[in-house]
Amino acid sequence: MTAIQMIELMNRTPFDPIEIHLSDGTAIRVEHPYQIATRPLSPSCIIYTDDERMRIVSYGNITEVITSATAD
Numbered sequence: 186m187t188a189i190q191m192i193e194l195m196n197r198t199p200f201d202p203i204e205i206h207l208s209d210g211t212a213i214r215v216e217h218p219y220q221i222a223t224r225p226l227s228p229s230c231i232i233y234t235d236d237e238r239m240r241i242v243s244y245g246n247i248t249e250v251i252t253s254a255t256a257d
Contacts, residue, residue: 186247206249
């Protein structure tokens with residue numbers, strides 16, 4: 186995953202919620218595009234969770250992103 190790919194996911198209209206899986210086994214559900222902050226060449230993104238927390242996630246630690254189009 187790259188920042189450009191994440192921005193493309195964030196900018197889909199209508200936005201399709203995504204589930205981001207990390208290399209440590211964590212899964213983060215993103216319901217709205219404004220929950221993610223990134224820049225085109227950034228090595229990481231910030232994800233704001235529903236419980237008012239903020240996670241800084243390296244794109245290198247993202248192992249899978251699931252959308253309704255890729256869900257089984």
